[in-house]
């Protein structure tokens with residue numbers, strides 16, 4: 145497993161875009177749209193499968209889905225960089241918010257949204 149930091153990967157992604165003169169297309173709006181489209185491409189690999197099938201993708205299909213997951217990650221990193229969002233700090237912030245919204249003793253075993261508690 146690679147151990148590059150978020151910042152290192154973001155710098156490589158930015159260099160990739162700069163080399164191709166693609167920064168002009170990478171507005172936050174476009175990156176958010178691209179992120180959503182890649183998420184849909186990921187979902188496509190699971191469409192119409194039952195739960196068991198979704199847990200046991202054939203190797204080639206799993207590899208293709210992994211590439212879509214990487215695309216989601218790539219656009220997430222690019223969007224965070226363009227928005228000036230510190231993804232690690234913000235993720236920890238959101239995890240703290242989620243922990244408050246969903247206290248384990250209150251929600252254990254339930255998939256309800258916090259507004260239903």
Ligand SMILES: [Mg+2]
Nearest residue numbers: 182185212215
């Ligand atoms: Mg893709």
